[in-house]
Amino acid sequence: MLDRRTILAAMLGGTASLIHAEQPNPDGINERIETLVREAIAKGDLPGAVVCCAGTEQVYYQATFGNRWLTPTKVPMSAETIFDLASITKSVATATSVALLYQDKKIDPNAPVCQYMPEFNGNGKQKITIQQCLLHTSGLTPDNALADYLEGPDIAWQKICNLGLRSKPGEKFAYSDVGFIVLGQLIKRVSGVEVDRFAAKAIFEPLSMQDTMFNPPEALRSRIAPTENEGDEWICARVHDPRSFKMGGVAGHAGLFSSAGDLVKFGRDMLAASKGQSKIFDQATFDWMITPHPVPEQLPRGTRAMGWDHQSPYSRNRGESFSKRAFGHGGFTGTVLWIDPVKELVFVFLSSRLYPDGKGSVNTLAGQIATELGNEFGEVR
Incomplete structure (x- = not known):
């Protein structure tokens, strides 16, 4: 096993790459986000990340940071990396x-x-x-x-x-x-x-989400981010959640794998659904799914939607610049998805925070980045 000092040195040797942005770099947002992520990498909160902010047709911001693998050799993070989404499932x-x-x-x-x-x-x-x-x-x-x-x-x-x-x-x-x-x-x-x-059949195929699946095949292993150490091996290309794993990798709470590009496809269809133009949803169904409901007693000011977070103590990864209609979810492994039908934004933050030492934390970081991107690109339309 690598000691933490060696791990951090390997993390800091990673890359920060702006993969694709169809807008210029307004007010230095690229530098601000890179600073946030590199500081988090330096603290050992994550080895690397893929960050994307997209609208209905444009990708406003997409960048990769750090590494997917640190040992036995470093493998830089790429936009095509597939992650264990954990509770985003x-x-x-x-x-x-x-x-x-x-x-x-x-x-x-x-x-x-x-x-x-x-x-x-x-x-x-x-x-x-x-x-x-x-x-x-x-x-x-x-x-x-x-x-x-x-x-x-x-x-x-x-x-x-x-x-x-x-x-x-x-x-x-x-x-x-x-x-x-x-x-x-x-x-x-x-x-x-x-x-x-x-x-x-009902979601991923109609939306051409080819990287999204339970139990990914061995052929995709080279693109999948490891999650955590287990004995002398790294958990990679199989679900991290122990209960889902014991259920054969298919369960309602965890087990889904996906990439940033596929989650943008999903998010864009949700934006389309808000206008009655979804490939899978009637607008009435979409509205039913995302309508906020107050949750009783333990979250007196919290609201949640049907299977989605809305505004609650679980929403640190949401950021402060999305509209009141935004909905999203996070995953234990370090994954975040928020969709704002008012500002017409899809925000994706994918990392593997438990790799390599099980001590990472990314919710605050994701929320800070979401705030930056929501402020910069989220004009109410």
């Missing part, structure tokens, strides 16, 4: 899939989950609705024991069905991976296919 894959099932009238979001999965009905869970799972107000625990997943996805599901509640459904907010595992199972039960196949 909840929004881009799972919540979007649930919204499409709602659009097709296959589900009623106000109905109890057990209406579609009768086994999910013990210990008070019979009152949990689909919408409550999307808003993290289901009363389910954030995470049940990892031991519950060691025998595979079928046994894991049985154990989730046997769980009790932490609070009454609808009474409190508690960010819950379990709630989104339930939604992944719902997608499978209603559509007949796992969330990876449903999302690929």
